[in-house]
Amino acid sequence: MSGSSPSTNPPQGDAAGNASAIAKQRFDVAFASELLESGTVNDHQLASVIRNWSIHGSTPLAEHLVGAEKLSSERAEDIKRRAAKRISDSDTARAATNTKLSAGSSLIEALEQYDKGGRVARLLRVGVGVGIGESSVRRAEGRYELLRKLGQGGLGRVWLARDQMLDRVVALKELSDDDCPSPELVDRFRREAEITGRLEHPGIVPIHQMGSDKETGAAFYTMRFLGKKTLQDEILEHHHRREEGVESPLRLRHLLRDLISICNAVGHAHAHKVVHRDLKPDNVVIDSFDQVIVIDWGLAKVLDDLAPERVSDSGGAYGLGLQTREGQLLGTLLYMSPEQAAGRIDDIDERTDIYGLGGILFSILTGCSPHELLHAEMLDSGRGERDIVTKIAAGPSPTVEAFTPDVDKALAAICAKAMAWRPHTRYESATALAEDLQLWLSGEPVSAYTEPPRAQLRRWFGRRPYLSRLLTAAAAVLFAAAMSSAFVMRQAQSADRQRVFDRMRGDAHEIELKLHAETTDLGKNTRFIASLPPIQGLIKAQANPAKDNPVVWRERLETIYSGMLRANPDYLSVAYYASQPVEGGEARLPAVRFRELARVERSVNDRSLIVVAPAISLDVVNSPFLMHAAQLAPGEVASIVRQTAADARYRQWRLESGLMVYDEATGAPFGVVTVAADISGQLREILAGLRSVVGEVYVGTGDGDIWLMADSERGPGVWREGESLVDIESRAQQALESELLPAEATDGETFFVRKFKIGINDLKASVLVRLTP
Numbered sequence: 001m002s003g004s005s006p007s008t009n010p011p012q013g014d015a016a017g018n019a020s021a022i023a024k025q026r027f028d029v030a031f032a033s034e035l036l037e038s039g040t041v042n043d044h045q046l047a048s049v050i051r052n053w054s055i056h057g058s059t060p061l062a063e064h065l066v067g068a069e070k071l072s073s074e075r076a077e078d079i080k081r082r083a084a085k086r087i088s089d090s091d092t093a094r095a096a097t098n099t100k101l102s103a104g105s106s107l108i109e110a111l112e113q114y115d116k117g118g119r120v121a122r123l124l125r126v127g128v129g130v131g132i133g134e135s136s137v138r139r140a141e142g143r144y145e146l147l148r149k150l151g152q153g154g155l156g157r158v159w160l161a162r163d164q165m166l167d168r169v170v171a172l173k174e175l176s177d178d179d180c181p182s183p184e185l186v187d188r189f190r191r192e193a194e195i196t197g198r199l200e201h202p203g204i205v206p207i208h209q210m211g212s213d214k215e216t217g218a219a220f221y222t223m224r225f226l227g228k229k230t231l232q233d234e235i236l237e238h239h240h241r242r243e244e245g246v247e248s249p250l251r252l253r254h255l256l257r258d259l260i261s262i263c264n265a266v267g268h269a270h271a272h273k274v275v276h277r278d279l280k281p282d283n284v285v286i287d288s289f290d291q292v293i294v295i296d297w298g299l300a301k302v303l304d305d306l307a308p309e310r311v312s313d314s315g316g317a318y319g320l321g322l323q324t325r326e327g328q329l330l331g332t333l334l335y336m337s338p339e340q341a342a343g344r345i346d347d348i349d350e351r352t353d354i355y356g357l358g359g360i361l362f363s364i365l366t367g368c369s370p371h372e373l374l375h376a377e378m379l380d381s382g383r384g385e386r387d388i389v390t391k392i393a394a395g396p397s398p399t400v401e402a403f404t405p406d407v408d409k410a411l412a413a414i415c416a417k418a419m420a421w422r423p424h425t426r427y428e429s430a431t432a433l434a435e436d437l438q439l440w441l442s443g444e445p446v447s448a449y450t451e452p453p454r455a456q457l458r459r460w461f462g463r464r465p466y467l468s469r470l471l472t473a474a475a476a477v478l479f480a481a482a483m484s485s486a487f488v489m490r491q492a493q494s495a496d497r498q499r500v501f502d503r504m505r506g507d508a509h510e511i512e513l514k515l516h517a518e519t520t521d522l523g524k525n526t527r528f529i530a531s532l533p534p535i536q537g538l539i540k541a542q543a544n545p546a547k548d549n550p551v552v553w554r555e556r557l558e559t560i561y562s563g564m565l566r567a568n569p570d571y572l573s574v575a576y577y578a579s580q581p582v583e584g585g586e587a588r589l590p591a592v593r594f595r596e597l598a599r600v601e602r603s604v605n606d607r608s609l610i611v612v613a614p615a616i617s618l619d620v621v622n623s624p625f626l627m628h629a630a631q632l633a634p635g636e637v638a639s640i641v642r643q644t645a646a647d648a649r650y651r652q653w654r655l656e657s658g659l660m661v662y663d664e665a666t667g668a669p670f671g672v673v674t675v676a677a678d679i680s681g682q683l684r685e686i687l688a689g690l691r692s693v694v695g696e697v698y699v700g701t702g703d704g705d706i707w708l709m710a711d712s713e714r715g716p717g718v719w720r721e722g723e724s725l726v727d728i729e730s731r732a733q734q735a736l737e738s739e740l741l742p743a744e745a746t747d748g749e750t751f752f753v754r755k756f757k758i759g760i761n762d763l764k765a766s767v768l769v770r771l772t773p
Contacts, residue, residue: 279359303350333371695770696710703736731745
């Protein structure tokens with residue numbers, strides 16, 4: 001069996017008899033596993049379809065799904081090929097170890113072989129626990145006797161074991177010895193046990209012991225046996241009942257109380273500087289006492305740990321549960337936060353777990369994972385997992401209303417805040433999220449949602465039934481009720497204004513980050529220009545023009561400069577200067593004059609026209625900026641923001657970077673390379689990139705001179721010449737005068753100003769946002 005590839009259709013015919021029926025079951029299990037893992041359907045959708053189908057019947061699962069119009073014929077054939085490959089790979093692996101399934105193998109064995117994650121077994125309501133024969137019985141540390149396998153994941157296997165010393169059953173997790181685990185994998189396994197062991201909380205699985213098997217040498221640890229019922233099972237059952245019309249409000253409240261318990265457990269971990277990084281319903285187990293337990297801390301990280309992370313790659317291809325190292329995916333794709341999707345491991349902290357808790361709430365409210373709809377749309381359009389990751393990282397976050405329009409608005413708002421695209425706008429802690437959920441369960445208003453005034457008033461009357469009856473008969477009390485309503489409306493308006501202000505404050509930080517990135521890139525490109533071979537060629541030609549023609553090297557340099565301006569529409573000019581010493585002074589820098597060797601610039605009248613300055617127009621200039629660049633340490637870039645006479649005509653600010661060039665042969669300083677960019681144009685792009693501008697945004701120098709502004713009516717544009725940020729908002733003066741950066745000033749309601757450094761040479765800029773009066 002291991003040497004042949006199975007057909008993409010399940011074996012049929014009456015000649016095979018019982019063996020054919022078993023082969024059909026195996027193929028159905030492999031097909032269902034591929035169906036779920038590819039994201040073609042989710043657990044809830046597949047469970048709904050197979051209610052009127054039996055794995056013991058004669059109809060293959062693929063045929064049943066196509067007949068029910070839940071799967072296209074083309075997609076079914078693709079999943080069949082994957083299922084056939086899964087079976088073939090499993091047969092090959094068994095052949096390598098001289099083991100194979102018997103002709104009478106049961107459904108349990110098929111699930112064990114082809115359903116490693118146990119998702120299909122849960123949908124079929126089959127408990128998979130593979131026993132071990134007498135020839136395979138072994139003991140770990142001489143204390144634990146392995147009874148049967150409970151499951152297997154990417155990191156190892158979990159067994160039901162008997163602790164012979166205390167005569168109790170435990171769960172024993174060991175590294176699989178089939179794949180010769182790498183030292184990194186062993187380190188990750190031990191780290192999982194150590195992190196889990198230090199978190200003593202009723203909602204976190206307790207670790208009993210860690211050791212290594214005496215026979216196999218495989219590392220293992222034992223923990224409390226919790227059973228196999230997960231929160232995902234509870235969520236599926238809840239939504240099955242909803243579809244059947246037997247929904248109970250108490251079941252939703254029970255799931256929300258479970259989520260509160262999860263929040264408390266995660267909050268305990270955060271208090272110990274541990275983040276889980278893979279929160280989802282499948283990683284929450286509900287034991288026989290209905291206690292909610294958070295498991296699978298294999299991706300957990302200690303925030304205070306300064307050691308570099310070593311996380312083993314799962315295989316190089318994107319998947320629904322891929323876990324990878326720095327710069328790659330880390331977590332489960334369908335529940336992944338934007339910062340995880342972007343691969344920014346250093347940005348992953350407690351707020352990433354808040355997103356995961358929001359994802360669990362999303363699943364409770366909709367029956368789907370947060371990115372399930374996106375995943376299906378991408379697959380239907382022929383796009384791959386990488387496109388899905390890009391979309392998650394770019395935002396926005398999915399909303400509950402898109403899946404369940406009739407969802408309670410307060411719960412939807414809680415979920416939206418927990419899963420906010422920007423981490424700093426999520427709940428501050430898992431405890432804060434739990435408090436909002438508890439307030440909702442208690443019928444109280446939540447912080448994430450401002451109720452309409454009518455609902456608030458109704459709540460107020462509902463709490464005071466005796467007073468309500470009096471109010472209906474007394475005009476004086478009706479007047480008091482009207483005043484109360486007005487107060488509620490003012491509170492709602494104040495809350496809305498605060499949310500708008502918080503959003504504008506986030507826009508200011510986003511402008512700072514993007515402006516810093518633009519100026520840093522200009523400095524890097526200046527270094528690149530200074531390292532070009534024609535730079536040194538022109539130096540040698542200047543020293544010996546009879547041997548090497550300077551014109552040839554200048555033309556080569558001008559060609560490269562022209563290409564850079566075409567590739568960077570915001571770049572205004574690139575130039576190369578040779579320094580000249582003071583008349584009668586020493587032949588070493590600093591020089592006071594600079595002679596242009598090459599200059600390429602963008603036309604003022606036509607930005608698409610690139611102009612190469614002819615040799616006759618190259619001049620000798622006295623420039624304090626070039627002098628400053630020449631006096632810096634080797635490799636240090638000088639930067640300045642200024643308006644030239646030509647720029648002032650068009651209300652244009654330019655950012656200029658300069659770097660000293662040295663003769664590689666002698667090490668002597670030779671001249672300066674400069675690159676100038678249109679910072680006004682870059683700012684227009686940054687401001688236009690904001691989702692929408694509310695109120696007014698001003699961007700300017702560290703001294704307060706305004707470069708550009710934008711408002712909700714006119715969009716990005718120039719401002720009145722000569723007016724500063726202090727003229728716009730006098731309360732900004734203290735922050736603008738501060739030398740200790742970053743510096744901020746705000747009244748917390750109407751304006752926010754921030755002064756900060758940008759680029760690689762301590763340039764200073766400032767941003768002012770304010771609500772329109």
